[in-house]
Amino acid sequence: MKIILFSLLLYLGLSNLMAQEEAVVLQTPTGDIYGTLLTPERNNNLPVVLLIAGSGPTDRNGNNPLMTNNSLKMLAELLAKNGIASLRYDKRGISASAAAGKEESVLRLEDYVKDVKAWSDFLKKDKGFTKIILAGHSEGSLIGMLAAIDNPTISQFISIAGSGERMSDLLRRQLASQPQPVIDLCMPIIDKLEKGDTVANPSPLLYSLFRPSVQPYLISCFKYNPCEEISRLHIPVLILQGDHDIQCSVEDAEALAKAYPRAEKHIIQGMSHVMKDCNTLDKFAQIDQVYNNPALPLNTQLGEMIIRFIKK
Numbered sequence: 045m046k047i048i049l050f051s052l053l054l055y056l057g058l059s060n061l062m063a064q065e066e067a068v069v070l071q072t073p074t075g076d077i078y079g080t081l082l083t084p085e086r087n088n089n090l091p092v093v094l095l096i097a098g099s100g101p102t103d104r105n106g107n108n109p110l111m112t113n114n115s116l117k118m119l120a121e122l123l124a125k126n127g128i129a130s131l132r133y134d135k136r137g138i139s140a141s142a143a144a145g146k147e148e149s150v151l152r153l154e155d156y157v158k159d160v161k162a163w164s165d166f167l168k169k170d171k172g173f174t175k176i177i178l179a180g181h182s183e184g185s186l187i188g189m190l191a192a193i194d195n196p197t198i199s200q201f202i203s204i205a206g207s208g209e210r211m212s213d214l215l216r217r218q219l220a221s222q223p224q225p226v227i228d229l230c231m232p233i234i235d236k237l238e239k240g241d242t243v244a245n246p247s248p249l250l251y252s253l254f255r256p257s258v259q260p261y262l263i264s265c266f267k268y269n270p271c272e273e274i275s276r277l278h279i280p281v282l283i284l285q286g287d288h289d290i291q292c293s294v295e296d297a298e299a300l301a302k303a304y305p306r307a308e309k310h311i312i313q314g315m316s317h318v319m320k321d322c323n324t325l326d327k328f329a330q331i332d333q334v335y336n337n338p339a340l341p342l343n344t345q346l347g348e349m350i351i352r353f354i355k356k
Contacts, residue, residue, distance in 0.1 A: 063124040068131065070162055075144030077159060079133030080104055084124045091354055092129040092173040093202075094163055095120060098182025103139040104132040106181070106318065111336040115318045116181070122347045128354055129173065131163060148257040152264040153187070160191035168197050175199035177354055180206060182291065182317065186265075189273045202282045202350060203274070205292045205317050208299030212238045212266040230254075238266045271303035281307040282353040284346060286315025288322050290330055308353060315343040 063084045070077040084090070095116050101108045106116035120130040136159060137145025146155065160178065167176050177200040180188030185206025192198040207214055212234050219230050226249070233243050233254050240263055246254040254262075274281065281304055285297035294311050301309040316322045319342050320334040334340060 063121075068133075068166070070133070070159065070166070072136070072144055072159070072162075074136065074146050076141065077133055077136050077144050078104075078140040079131055079163070080120070081129070081131045082120050082124050083129045084127050089174050090127070090129055091175045091177060091199075092131060092167050093120075093123055093177045093179050093350075093354070094160065094167065095130055095132040096160060096178065096180040096184030096188050097132075097135060098184050098205075101138050102135070104134045107338075111331065112338045113318045113320065113335055113340070114338040115320065115342065118342050119179075119319070119347070119350075122342065123351070126347075126351045126355075128351065131167060133159075133163065135159070149260060151261050153261065153268070154190075154264060156187045157190045160187060161195065161197075164191065164195070164197045177202060179204060179350070181319075182206065186268060186270050186273065189270065189277065190268070192279065193273065193276045198279060200280045200282070200354065201277060202284070202353065203297075203300060204284045204319065204346075205286065205289055206270065206283070206296065206300065207292050208270055208296035208303075210238075210266060210269050211262070226250075234266075237262050240267075271299050274300050274307075275303045277304060280353070282349065283307050283309040284312060284349060285310075286312045286317065286319070286343070288314050288325060288330075289317040290325060290327055291317040310345070310349055312343055312345050312349075315346060319343055319346055 063082055066081045068079045068081050097106065097116060104116060105114050107113060116132050120132055123130045134141040135156060164176055167173055176198055178188040178192050178198055179202040181204045185203040188201055192201045215234055219227055229247050229250055233246060236243055237259060242259045243254060283297050283300050285294055287294055297309055297311060301307050314321045316330055316334045318334050320340045321343050322330055322334045324330060
């Protein structure tokens with residue numbers, strides 16, 4: 045993979061701190077992956093955070109085609125205000141990186157892990173950065189863990205709203221609230237995928253979830269247990285989880301921390317899955333209140349904890 049750096053010479057006034065925003069491109073065999081490098085004024089001790097977005101069509105700013113919250117963009121700007129650089133990017137197949145998307149049938153979780161490693165290698169070449177921190181949000185937490193294992197390039201790892209259970213178990217738990225006939229159709233499929241086998245003719249009712257072309261990707265995800273993977277790290281780890289998260293839970297953070305006792309763990313009161321405060325656990329109310337609200341700022345404790353962890 046090859047990195048091309050385009051300097052936009054765009055300076056952002058962030059609390060009297062000048063920050064330079066540059067467009068970066070990761071060239072891969074299947075197409076280019078586009079990102080944004082946000083760098084505060086240079087000094088001799090400048091850390092950089094590689095922000096890894098969650099699952100689905102989530103772009104570098106934390107948005108998807110249906111909802112805009114700018115959570116990752118806000119986090120990058122907050123880091124810049126505090127003298128910390130960041131790189132965030134559109135995953136392959138998403139937004140500006142759409143052309144780099146592989147056919148769904150050949151995409152694997154490991155492809156995202158390789159991309160993180162490639163971005164990390166690029167950041168290491170910038171001599172102004174003293175250390176590289178991976179910060180993964182939601183599914184990006186697992187991707188970041190895998191990229192950090194036995195990787196001397198990475199100095200610290202941050203898990204934000206990351207799952208503490210296999211995706212297969214997460215699916216089972218989420219589907220448990222469905223009508224019994226749906227559960228009876230889904231569970232045998234999950235069991236088979238978990239063993240590494242595909243299902244030829246899933247019910248049309250389940251096609252969006254278990255269509256044949258997506259099954260290999262699910263198999264690649266199901267084989268990883270986040271608690272097992274985080275236990276393989278040998279670097280400082282920060283685990284952050286909101287208690288108003290309707291996608292991941294406090295129990296996930298507890299499980300990750302138990303698997304990696306050296307980790308620093310914080311449960312943040314009132315914080316939702318998208319790192320913003322809300323006063324409800326109702327799914328539909330949260331969509332309006334936080335998931336689709338770009339004007340709402342990030343939880344203040346989140347930023348304070350991340351900055352303190354990086355600078356200590």
